[in-house]
Amino acid sequence: MNHKENEIREDYLKKVIDYVRREVRNSDLAHRFDHVECVAKIAKKISKKEKVDLEVVLVSAYLHDVVSRKESRNKPHYVASAEKAREILRKVGYNEDFIEKVYDVIVEASYESWISGIRPKSKEAKVLHDADLLEAMGARGIARAFAYAGAYGSKELGEVNFNPENPPKNTSHERLVDSSPISHFASKLLHLRNMMLTQSGKKMAKEKHKFMVRFLKQYKREMMQNK
Ligand SMILES: [Fe+2]
Numbered sequence: 482m483n484h485k486e487n488e489i490r491e492d493y494l495k496k497v498i499d500y501v502r503r504e505v506r507n508s509d510l511a512h513r514f515d516h517v518e519c520v521a522k523i524a525k526k527i528s529k530k531e532k533v534d535l536e537v538v539l540v541s542a543y544l545h546d547v548v549s550r551k552e553s554r555n556k557p558h559y560v561a562s563a564e565k566a567r568e569i570l571r572k573v574g575y576n577e578d579f580i581e582k583v584y585d586v587i588v589e590a591s592y593e594s595w596i597s598g599i600r601p602k603s604k605e606a607k608v609l610h611d612a613d614l615l616e617a618m619g620a621r622g623i624a625r626a627f628a629y630a631g632a633y634g635s636k637e638l639g640e641v642n643f644n645p646e647n648p649p650k651n652t653s654h655e656r657l658v659d660s661s662p663i664s665h666f667a668s669k670l671l672h673l674r675n676m677m678l679t680q681s682g683k684k685m686a687k688e689k690h691k692f693m694v695r696f697l698k699q700y701k702r703e704m705m706q707n708k
């Protein structure tokens with residue numbers, strides 16, 4: 482089926498969204514529909530300043546976490562999500578060319594791809610990469626870090642035994658789940674601002690980063706760690 486560039490087939494997109502809403506109902510609390518929807522909104526905002534196929538960006542954003550980590554034991558969840566995306570998009574009626582673009586965008590945009598050395602090639606993947614990382618920063622990022630840690634059996638909230646202004650180097654590749662949500666800031670979240678690939682992503686990351694640092698300092702004070 483042919484369609485004009487930058488024209489979004491709203492009826493198709495609505496079907497995709499309905500699928501996703503059902504599929505992520507039982508994902509961990511950090512990866513349910515509100516996350517997916519926020520990523521799509523951020524991606525849309527970033528897209529305004531980039532020359533991208535918005536339909537590819539939005540469809541990829543909605544589908545990027547359609548398979549949760551729990552459900553994808555034998556392969557990375559972004560590969561499982563990209564494969565599931567293919568299935569869903571075929572059912573909806575998208576053409577194969579479009580489907581393969583979405584597949585690549587989902588794989589290339591993932592944080593786990595990044596730490597295994599894969600870099601987003603297309604503009605669309607860069608936009609989704611920034612949008613997904615921005616959802617792991619700021620107030621939403623903080624909330625999601627704790628939700629995720631709870632879902633994956635963290636034993637405690639953790640202590641800020643690092644300098645939020647100058648965190649240790651990014652070690653998130655060493656483990657999938659950190660010992661506590663607070664240590665997740667040191668190993669991953671405080672490094673995300675340096676991974677932004679678009680101008681608007683960089684701008685948005687600044688404010689969100691500042692907020693996380695403020696949060697960690699206050700948290701440290703409340704735990705009387707400031708001797
Ligand atoms: Fe993901």
Ligand SMILES: [Fe+2]
Pocket residue numbers: 516520545546613
């Ligand atoms: Fe995500």
